Amino acid sequence: AGMSLQSAARAAGHPMAHSTVRRMLQRKCYLGDAFYPAILDKETYARANAEWQHRADVMQRLGKTRRKPVCPQTKFLLELPQQIPELDGNTPFQQAEYLYHLIQNKE
Incomplete structure (x- = not known):
């Protein structure tokens, strides 16, 4: 071997x-x-x-096709926030989580 x-x-x-x-x-x-x-x-x-x-x-591995690469989204819309996460009482993670959920795919 x-x-x-x-x-x-x-x-x-x-x-x-x-x-x-x-x-x-x-x-x-x-x-x-x-x-x-x-x-x-x-x-x-x-x-x-x-x-x-x-x-x-x-091993008969020839001719197999690979999966197409995933194309990431490149166009987005951002809703205007209904509320601005306040610094007091909200962690930076909570603020980011709120703002990220406002992002939508444009396509």
């Missing part, structure tokens, strides 16, 4: 999380360009990505 990505990084003197190592092995920018030096060689990049492709084929 092979060594985990995290164990391999630690053995190479670079302790980092599995996800960090995987992301580095999958991004072409780490092969270097005219400005940045290569920190990953082409053979390692090709072998790692071929292995992930093979595993995805075996």
Whole structure:
């Protein structure tokens, strides 16, 4: 059996999380360009990505679509407050809670 990505990084003197190592092995920018030096060689990049492709084929993970990213609301209306939360007796949290409930989506 092979060594985990995290164990391999630690053995190479670079302790980092599995996800960090995987992301580095999958991004072409780490092969270097005219400005940045290569920190990953082409053979390692090709072998790692071929292995992930093979595993995805075996596990039938190809062709699955990811969920569409949620688009946050960017247009809002703010009702004029019927009452202004007083400083005395109301915590800043209570004041903010009252004002935030006045915000409505415009769309």
